[in-house]
Amino acid sequence: MTTRGRRRRGGGHTVPGENGSSIVAAEVDVVVVGAGFSGLYLLHRLRLLGFSTKVVDAADDVGGTWYWNRYPGARCDIPTTDYSYSFDPEFELEWTWSEKYATQPEILSYLRHVADRYDLRRDIEFSTRIESAAWDESASRWRLRTDRGEQVSCRFYVMASGCLSLPKAPDIEGADQFRGAVYFTSKWPHENVDFTGKRVAVIGTGSSGIQSIPLIAAQGAQLIVFQRTANFSIPARNGPPSAERLAALTTDRAAYREAAKWSRGGVPGEITEVSGATATEEIRRERFEAAWEAGELLEILGVFNDLMLNPVANEVVAEMIRERIRSVVVDPDTAETLCPRDHPFGTKRPCLDTNYFKTYNLPHVRIVDLRKHPIAAITESGLDTNDESFEFDAIVYATGFDAMTGPVVAVDITGRDGVTLREKWMDGPSTYLGLTTAGFPNFFTITGPGSPSVLSNMAVSIEQHVDWIVDCLDRLRARGFETIEPTSVAEAGWNQHVEDCAAITLYPTADSWYMGANVPGKPRVFLPYVAGVDAYRAACDEVAAKDYLGYRFAGPGGLHCNDGVIRRLQPDVAMVLEAMAAMELPPIESMSVAEARTFMQAVEAERPPGPEVGEIIDGVMSGAAQGLDYRLYRPASPGPHPIVAYFHGGGWVLGSLDSDDPFCRDLCARSDTVIVSVNYRHAPEARFPAAADDAFAAVRWIAAHAIELGGIAGQLAVAGWSSGANVAAVACQLARDAGGPDILGQVLLTPVTDAVMSRPSYEDNADGYVMTAALMQWFWDHYADLADRSEPKASPLRGELSNLPPALIVTAEFDPLRDEGVAYAEALASAGVPVRHLLARGHIHTSLTMVDVVLSGADLRAQMGETVQSFFPATVLA
Numbered sequence: 060m061t062t063r064g065r066r067r068r069g070g071g072h073t074v075p076g077e078n079g080s081s082i083v084a085a086e087v088d089v090v091v092v093g094a095g096f097s098g099l100y101l102l103h104r105l106r107l108l109g110f111s112t113k114v115v116d117a118a119d120d121v122g123g124t125w126y127w128n129r130y131p132g133a134r135c136d137i138p139t140t141d142y143s144y145s146f147d148p149e150f151e152l153e154w155t156w157s158e159k160y161a162t163q164p165e166i167l168s169y170l171r172h173v174a175d176r177y178d179l180r181r182d183i184e185f186s187t188r189i190e191s192a193a194w195d196e197s198a199s200r201w202r203l204r205t206d207r208g209e210q211v212s213c214r215f216y217v218m219a220s221g222c223l224s225l226p227k228a229p230d231i232e233g234a235d236q237f238r239g240a241v242y243f244t245s246k247w248p249h250e251n252v253d254f255t256g257k258r259v260a261v262i263g264t265g266s267s268g269i270q271s272i273p274l275i276a277a278q279g280a281q282l283i284v285f286q287r288t289a290n291f292s293i294p295a296r297n298g299p300p301s302a303e304r305l306a307a308l309t310t311d312r313a314a315y316r317e318a319a320k321w322s323r324g325g326v327p328g329e330i331t332e333v334s335g336a337t338a339t340e341e342i343r344r345e346r347f348e349a350a351w352e353a354g355e356l357l358e359i360l361g362v363f364n365d366l367m368l369n370p371v372a373n374e375v376v377a378e379m380i381r382e383r384i385r386s387v388v389v390d391p392d393t394a395e396t397l398c399p400r401d402h403p404f405g406t407k408r409p410c411l412d413t414n415y416f417k418t419y420n421l422p423h424v425r426i427v428d429l430r431k432h433p434i435a436a437i438t439e440s441g442l443d444t445n446d447e448s449f450e451f452d453a454i455v456y457a458t459g460f461d462a463m464t465g466p467v468v469a470v471d472i473t474g475r476d477g478v479t480l481r482e483k484w485m486d487g488p489s490t491y492l493g494l495t496t497a498g499f500p501n502f503f504t505i506t507g508p509g510s511p512s513v514l515s516n517m518a519v520s521i522e523q524h525v526d527w528i529v530d531c532l533d534r535l536r537a538r539g540f541e542t543i544e545p546t547s548v549a550e551a552g553w554n555q556h557v558e559d560c561a562a563i564t565l566y567p568t569a570d571s572w573y574m575g576a577n578v579p580g581k582p583r584v585f586l587p588y589v590a591g592v593d594a595y596r597a598a599c600d601e602v603a604a605k606d607y608l609g610y611r612f613a614g615p616g617g618l619h620c621n622d623g624v625i626r627r628l629q630p631d632v633a634m635v636l637e638a639m640a641a642m643e644l645p646p647i648e649s650m651s652v653a654e655a656r657t658f659m660q661a662v663e664a665e666r667p668p669g670p671e672v673g674e675i676i677d678g679v680m681s682g683a684a685q686g687l688d689y690r691l692y693r694p695a696s697p698g699p700h701p702i703v704a705y706f707h708g709g710g711w712v713l714g715s716l717d718s719d720d721p722f723c724r725d726l727c728a729r730s731d732t733v734i735v736s737v738n739y740r741h742a743p744e745a746r747f748p749a750a751a752d753d754a755f756a757a758v759r760w761i762a763a764h765a766i767e768l769g770g771i772a773g774q775l776a777v778a779g780w781s782s783g784a785n786v787a788a789v790a791c792q793l794a795r796d797a798g799g800p801d802i803l804g805q806v807l808l809t810p811v812t813d814a815v816m817s818r819p820s821y822e823d824n825a826d827g828y829v830m831t832a833a834l835m836q837w838f839w840d841h842y843a844d845l846a847d848r849s850e851p852k853a854s855p856l857r858g859e860l861s862n863l864p865p866a867l868i869v870t871a872e873f874d875p876l877r878d879e880g881v882a883y884a885e886a887l888a889s890a891g892v893p894v895r896h897l898l899a900r901g902h903i904h905t906s907l908t909m910v911d912v913v914l915s916g917a918d919l920r921a922q923m924g925e926t927v928q929s930f931f932p933a934t935v936l937a
């Protein structure tokens with residue numbers, strides 16, 4: 060590597076050629092594949108730091124996307140004020156965009172200007188394709204081959220090869236038979252294409268189809284559009300750049316660009332608190348109209364905070380867009396064909412258009428729905444569907460790309476130990492931060508899978524990736540290291556996080572190119588990182604700040620590895636914790652009991668209510684010493700049903716029938732059982748063993764009154780959360796010792812099972828995850844004297860555990876109580892009790908009860924519901 064600040068032109072070394080000859084391989088610090096937005100900026104930055112760099116592109120000029128996609132109507136769909144470089148404020152002042160959404164020629168001339176202004180072309184080799192790259196372990200270098208037979212050796216290899224640069228080949232029988240003109244939007248000819256007087260077919264109605272169709276229709280004598288999937292599109296309302304955006308940009312350019320970097324999608328904008336699921340019709344319409352008028356994708360995608368999370372909210376917007384389509388397209392059948400119905404809005408990239416839907420009102424334009432009339436074959440003169448033959452002069456394929464992974468694995472890349480990237484990614488890509496992948500040292504991807512990429516304004520994402528990589532290489536060099544590679548632990552953790560983020564959204568429900576679903580045989584994996592440009596940048600910054608957490612460095616500087624996982628909490632749990640931290644609430648244990656109860660009630664009032672159930676009845680039952688309030692939840696299905704006696708959480712001090720209400724509704728709906736939630740006596744007014752005694756009394760009362768409650772005699776289980784799980788477990792032990800009532804199962808969610816507070820989870824998770832070690836101490840102190848705490852009635856782990864009902868024990872990874880829950884599961888299993896243990900990965904003590912807030916808990920709650928059902932004889936449920 061060259062030394063800092065001193066620039067060196069690439070050197071060369073001799074390698075064996077194919078017939079025993081010798082070839083001089085160019086030797087540089089960095090090879091960059093691609094001379095689009097990414098490659099150009101990367102070259103500029105690497106040069107400034109003195110890295111010898113060679114950029115290679117298959118095109119014969121710079122521009123990437125904007126070099127290739129020259130079809131009529133090609134434009135960006137992020138406002139050009141934002142879809143621009145921001146790295147050089149001086150340069151920014153030199154360039155003025157003429158339109159809100161610039162055309163392809165204008166963006167291409169912008170990128171050409173960048174190449175000239177920064178004198179980049181001299182290090183770019185055009186009309187050259189990289190075909191293979193192999194890691195040479197002995198030299199710690201990459202050996203690359205081009206389609207011209209050249210060899211290049213480099214220390215670092217960067218694929219700035221684009222996410223949408225490998226067109227998807229048409230998978231239609233007879234595609235090569237057609238004798239007329241054939242065009243691909245993604246490889247449009249450089250010379251003018253004139254459709255005047257021509258009969259034209261356009262196959263595909265994604266972004267490129269939607270942009271080009273109105274212009275092709277304006278020229279052609281006849282246009283037939285073949286649509287597989289109807290897509291959502293909103294009017295671009297193109298014109299001069301938005302005065303509002305320009306004003307914000309020119310008033311304080313630095314602040315505007317900084318806001319973009321820390322925004323969700325890479326464009327500054329409001330983040331709404333309005334839920335589409337619960338807003339009034341008036342607010343829904345008002346917000347939709349404003350977004351519709353703005354003509355910006357990120358505006359409409361941000362119209363509600365739950366648009367991409369909640370099907371109800373999503374359908375509100377989807378239907379409003381369909382209304383608009385119906386109001387524009389005159390023929391009702393055509394309008395229905397154009398109305399998207401097979402995916403939630405936004406789960407496939409929505410489009411921005413100019414007169415797209417209106418085009419179908421022209422007499423010479425027609426749409427064919429390929430779902431109803433699939434293409435049988437392309438013929439010499441046109442195309443046959445299953446029931447009609449068409450003749451054309453030209454066919455335009457707007458059939459999209461093998462997105463994100465396609466261009467990367469198109470190169471034959473071989474890493475350590477001869478493993479190829481194609482093999483490694485066979486079941487879907489695996490990356491650390493979407494930047495690097497284990498087993499492939501010194502290899503980087505720009506806007507790769509696992510980064511915000513195509514879900515963001517890519518100009519912002521590209522600059523962020525380039526900056527991160529260049530800073531990393533600079534630091535690596537300064538510390539005398541030659542190689543960098545992510546660890547498999549860090550990579551697995553990131554992949555999991557990317558998947559967790561997608562799993563709580565509606566995105567994976569669509570057969571989209573984000574999922575690889577448009578390419579036959581491609582694994583179905585949600586490719587981009589959905590949590591946002593801001594969350595992503597924070598993760599990358601944190602990795603660097605933690606001395607490159609999860610990376611292994613090696614070289615003359617020795618070995619360095621700070622292994623670990625950057626994001627371990629479920630994304631929605633992390634959001635809850637961040638929101639709470641922002642409120643700077645006092646710790647509960649610093650409050651009086653009365654204050655703590657008032658505080659909890661205030662928090663409860665703000666929650667979503669939980670699902671509807673058939674019926675909810677409040678009543679009073681007899682407890683150990685006094686009457687106890689209870690709340691009964693009855694499923695909507697016809698009864699009678701088995702019954703679950705439920706005990707709320709709250710450390711024996713807090714909690715009430717209201718505190719666990721959403722969770723009880725959820726358990727009732729999912730398990731199809733009657734839930735009887737019991738308000739046992741609380742400490743400090745009624746200390747140990749009042750709560751435990753009440754729990755046992757409640758179980759007896761419920762068993763005795765099962766039929767009156769709409770239950771089935773003998774079909775009883777218990778459930779509880781935290782301290783409620785503690786008394787539920789105790790009730791099982793007491794019932795066994797008393798010879799009844801029969802309890803068929805116990806569900807213990809993050810239970811308190813032992814007063815000992817020295818297990819590792821108490822140290823690992825002492826603070827920061829709502830339930831703290833200090834709070835648990837406060838609960839114990841209010842509940843029981845020290846001498847009583849080791850009693851099995853307080854610490855059921857200390858009791859006799861044989862002959863207890865089958866148990867489901869759910870523990871949360873970031874919970875001080877985790878290990879005592881695990882210990883209880885293990886001890887029950889050792890005592891011969893059938894036990895199922897679920898570890899809620901990335902969850903905290905409280906998160907699984909946060910119904911409709913922490914969506915990532917839904918799957919575990921579903922498993923709780925199923926387990927409850929499994930406690931009861933199947934015949935009863937039938």
Ligand SMILES: Cc1cc2nc3c(=O)[nH]c(=O)nc-3n(C[C@H](O)[C@H](O)[C@H](O)COP(=O)(O)OP(=O)(O)OC[C@H]3O[C@@H](n4cnc5c(N)ncnc54)[C@H](O)[C@@H]3O)c2cc1C
Nearest residue numbers: 093095096097116117123124135136137188189220221517
């Ligand atoms: C029609 C269209 C409109 C778009 N509009 C927007 C928008 O409005 N906003 C937005 O954020 N994004 C948009 N995008 C995404 C766009 O791809 C990115 O914004 C951006 O241009 C990507 O730049 P890049 O340099 O990373 O990749 P690209 O521009 O795709 O450049 C990659 C280059 O790598 C070259 N290459 C690939 N493999 C090899 C190889 N093996 N050997 C040699 N060369 C190779 C290709 O020839 C290509 O020139 C759009 C994409 C398309 C297709």
